[in-house]
Amino acid sequence: MKDMDDYDYISKQHRMNAIVYDTYGTTEVLRMEQIAVPVPQDYEVLIEVYASSVNSWDWDLLRGKPFINRIGAVRKPRYRTLGADVAGRVASTGSLVTRFKPGDEVFGDLSGCSWGAFADYVCASERALTLKPDGISHVQAAAIPQAAVLALQGLRNHGKLHRGQHVLINGAGGGVGTFGIQYAKLLGAEVTAVDRADKLHMLQTVGTDHVLDYREVDFTAIGTTYDVILDVIGNHSVTALKHALVKGGRYVMIGGPMPRILMNLLYSPFISTLEQKKLSVLVHKPNHEDQLFWIEQVKEGRVVPVIHHEYALHDIAKAIQDLAEGKVKGKAVVSIRKPTAGSAYI
Structure with a gap:
């Protein structure tokens, strides 16, 4: 783990691509923007995002409908970047993180903490994440969490x-x-x-x-x-x-x-x-043990995530629109980058 003072300096020099929105609406309000790479807090890790997937909750939050999705955020969205499902590699960790280290491959559901997986990097509570076993792709893992x-x-x-x-x-x-x-x-x-x-x-x-x-x-x-x-x-x-x-x-x-x-x-x-x-x-509760159950089923070949299509980050709007129109069979996965041996840890 790098010293956090060094990390603060590095993060200010680095920008990332993210899909953002500042007002409720349809997919037309989404746009790609370069923003600062976030800094993990004490119990957070910074994830280099390889894949995410779209859920109906993304569509609801985007529109602010039903109105319950605007509680505490009536005039503008609570989360500037959507995306709850995430799969990727730990790039850096907060000072009190004990479950993960840089280089670990993880997946999880960020709906209980930060959201923001429709981006190159996202910070997440270590409690939201599960180690991804070898042999399961990030695309498969991203289809699982929610x-x-x-x-x-x-x-x-x-x-x-x-x-x-x-x-x-x-x-x-x-x-x-x-x-x-x-x-x-x-x-x-x-x-x-x-x-x-x-x-x-x-x-x-x-x-x-x-x-x-x-x-x-x-x-x-x-x-x-x-x-x-x-x-x-x-x-x-x-x-x-x-x-x-x-x-x-x-x-x-x-x-x-x-x-x-x-x-x-x-x-x-x-x-x-x-x-x-x-x-x-059913009130959704992100759960590490339940994620472990599913990743084991996929690892053993007993369950196969159904992937409708892999969308690029700049095609998030189309992925969400396809979901909203009922066109998606299984999961719409967003393939943000391909894992490489040379991926840098921040």
Whole structure:
């Protein structure tokens, strides 16, 4: 680790590329800008970013919608640079960091600390990061942190999914869904995936037992019931959803419009008591242990991150727009730079 006084001097001489925005809006407000390389605080590391990936939360923060994303930042964005998922190499460490050293390859979810992964460098709390094993690319690692952990927490923690059960994943064609399908199949569950027609073949390749095109079939109206429903979209009423659950079944909402989230929270106690069906809203919690679970599955070949496309840093706007329009199959990964043996540590 370099002396921090030396680092302060070096950082002032170095600039980096970052995708920034100063006002809420669509992808048109994003721009590439050269800014100073950040300085890690005591418990932070500076990461030379090799890859990141796009999540729906990036789109929500960019627009400032729903309004909950503006709490504490009503007039201007809280984070000038978006990007929660990160994979890269530790370039420098704060004075109190104990888990990592310069040269370590890491990945993680920065939504609990700094954000800012759509840049050449980013500072992050050491608690947000996990060592990346050899044999797994930075692109693969960058696809994991937020989407895969959401899938795990939704199906394992909230859904209590186990062998022999039937799970439906609504909006299964994105990152959460493709990881969720593979987790469910590891457990020996039966999986029905709901999404648009152009994603159904991909969903079958990752192990789905049944696929439904939501534009042709309303899964809440066909009479089939499920032990667990994992909902990434939130496009059905509470009344319709409870009819699609078996007695004792569990519905887990990960995403959707705020009115539906509030209705879910409002009616959940009554449905749980009267019909013995559990409705819950998952609050995302970045988790090092959950990241370790997923990286082990990928390392052993039991799970394969589905990568829709590798975008360049200057194509962030297109990556976010593709996600917003539902075009992304699996994960949209941003390949910021290729690892080289000569990468310098700051």
